[in-house]
Amino acid sequence: MVKQHTVTITDNASGKSIECPVYEGTHGHPVIDIHGVTKELGFFTHDPGYATTSSCSSTITYIDGEKGELLYRGYPIEQLAEKSSYLEVCYLLLYGELPNAEQWEDFKNFVKRHTMVHEGIRRFLAGYRPDAHPMGILVGTVGALSTFYHDALDVHDPDHRNFSAIRVIAKMPSIAADAYKYSIGQPFMYPINSLGFVENFLQMMFAVRAEPYVPNPVAVRALELMMILHADHEQNASTSTVRLAGSSGANPFACIAAGCATLWGPAHGGANEAVINMLQHIGDPKTIPKYIERAKDKDDPFRLMGFGHRVYKNYDPRAALIRQACHDLLNDLDSGGSLGPLFDIARTLESIALKDDYFIERNLYPNVDFYSGIILSALGIPLNMFTVMFAMARSVGWISQWTEMMEDKDLRIGRPQQLYVGAARRDYVDMSGRK
Ligand code: CMC
DSSP, X not given: OXXXXXXXXXXXXXXXXXXXXXXXXXXXXOEEOOTHHHHHXXXXXXXXXXXXXXXXXXXXXXXXXXXXXXXXXXXXXXXXXXXXXHHHHHHHHHHSSOOOHHHHHHHHHHHHTTOSOOHHHHHHHTTSOTTXXXXXXXXXXXXXXXXXXXXXXXXXXXXXXXXXXHHHHHXXXXXXXXXXXXXXXXXXOOOOTTSOHHHHHHHHHHOOTTSOOOOOHHHHHHHHHHHHHTSOOSSOHHHHHHHHHHTTTOOHHHHHHHHHHHHTSTTTTTHHHHHHHHHHHHOSGGGHHHHHHHHHOTTSOOOOTTBOOSSOSSOOHHHHHHHXXXXXXXXXXXXXXXXXXXXXXXXXXXXXXXXXXXXXXXXXXXXXXXXXXXXXXXXXXXXXXXXXXXXXXXXXXXXXXXXXXXXXXXXXXXXXXXXXXXXXXXXXXXXXXXX
């Protein structure tokens, strides 16, 4: 962080001024340090939705929303998507560099040793209703990890932090697959550590004990891509939640559970499920104009799901990669035929929206969730598991951001201010005197 110059903020009523330092990062918008504003001028800054507020400095992920660029630790997402694997991206996000051969072997082995979950977790899972939404199961079960793995919960001990991070990365696929197996009444599968990380997840999801299971390499590569693209996305709502929870010193599993809960909403990770519901609802390319009109109508709560983004004012680079992967996957997989019409509706919807002034003026483009549901459907993942898939992939981003925050010597508890607009001070009235 380099101080460049200062910005003067003047209160025109009192004539008082304050010089605020401006800091420049490696890329992106500089920030004004407004620390002194309250002390010197007596104001809080007001920024609902934190749209113009930088809440931390971070070395992990960079997004250029105008260009449509996404970097993990400086590496373009396109290069990682083509050349890397999800587990290697986990190492990169967590430790800051790509691993050398020895580090890679150690890391893979460390993760493998922790893919199993405590048997008590499976009994815990069995307490849920079988028709419970798997995201509800995930939120509860991830939070419960702190009751099973409390041997390494000293958040001030770097070894404990690293151990918990590995446990999060290793166990999220097992918990996600268990939540699915429980919902369909099949016995849980155990991890097979001779398989790759992504293959292992597919095995735990789709294998049954009665038969051998060989993951389809096309499906493995498609899921690998999806997981790389979802691994981190700087200070989005769920990641900021993880940081806020962690800033109080809460244990990492509790913080990741809070991140899962935030991700669940349809404006965030729940959008992938909402997109498929919307495409199925549209049903026929001929009805698309009607839905476009509804999305533009301010009196109608309907929005084009999978469209728009707080940061991207250009095509989301992840959506571009997923769109291409969708095309390839539907050609390669048997299920492609049945999903083809949905993909056609999505592509037609995109091309109509991108020519419409409403979407052009507001820079609304497809985001990561627009095509991801089609890939997940092609892989046989049921609709109610979509956000669980997102959470599983994002867990490494959450734990990396949490680790970075805990290593920050300037860490303070997160505590926003407010503009109070409620009743002015008044005196208590006895019940007999109330209207
Ligand atoms: N359909 C129709 N209009 C939209 C849409 C949309 N999907 N998205 C934004 N707009 C309009 C919005 O009504 C507003 O119009 P106006 O300026 O006339 O009031 C303008 O575009 C700016 O939108 P905003 O709501 O102020 O933008 P935001 O940054 O607060 O919200 C968003 C971003 C992603 C929540 C929003 O675009 C949205 O609800 N999209 C649909 C849900 C979705 O796809 N979410 C996934 C996001 S990406 C993955 C993730 O984060 O998990």
